[in-house]
Amino acid sequence: MVKVIASNIRKGQVIEHDDKHLYVVLKAETFRPGKGTPTTTIDMRRISDGVKTVITTKTSDGLERAFVEEVSHNYLYKDGADYIFINNETYEQISLTETMIGDGIIFLQENAECHILMFDGKPITISLPARVTMAIMATEPVVKGQTASSSYKPATVESGARVMVPPHIDVGTRIVINTEDSSYVERAKD
Structure with a gap:
């Protein structure tokens, strides 16, 4: 096991917590207030039984990172x-x-x-791979006047996942999706 400071913990890493169980990190966020001690909040899932846990620790505290x-x-x-x-x-x-x-x-x-x-x-x-390419199976029609660059509409891809896509994307279009946050990246080039 290797000691790592809490602010360096990233999604996908495996750590050994105080209860001697292995956990996979689902999300890690560092919060630095104007006054007070910076903290890191870590969402993690126990590998043995799938129980999700959230811990908050000082950013300078050491955690045991498992060698995987x-x-x-x-x-x-x-x-x-x-x-x-x-x-x-x-x-x-x-x-x-x-x-x-x-x-x-x-x-x-x-x-x-x-x-x-x-x-x-x-x-x-x-x-998983950082990005996957999937086809749009269902999406809502474009609402007239909804042409602002920041407007997105919900769409369902072939796996059943829901992704927010730009208004010009229609059923049958293949898109690239970021697997980390389920966000639309671009239209597929294939």
């Missing part, structure tokens, strides 16, 4: 409640549960290359 190995895998298919991945070098298959994958499950596509985080040779969670 990132192994590249491709997503194959869903088998009941399990999601099956294959290692392209060894052809070994691994199954992960929905709890292990987390909220990013809505962006999982067949044959997508992902990084599975391993601790002591066991899979604990997944790191």
